[in-house]
Amino acid sequence: MRKIAYTGIIMFCLAITLTGCREETTGEKVEDAVESAADDVEDAVD
DSSP states (O other): OHHHHHHHHHHHHHHHHHHHTOOOOHHHHHHHHHHHHHHHHHHHHO
16 A cells, blocks of 8 residues: 555655746747847847
8 A cells, every 4th residue: 555655745746846847838838939039130120
């Protein structure tokens, strides 16, 4: 019974850790690219 409880606790901690270390979503990457392009255009105008 203890092994099942320990396994459950370890799996829960692992799930929390991996969820906290997620990568950027595609939407966030697109947003960053658009902001970067806008900054480049603004610099070119100046």
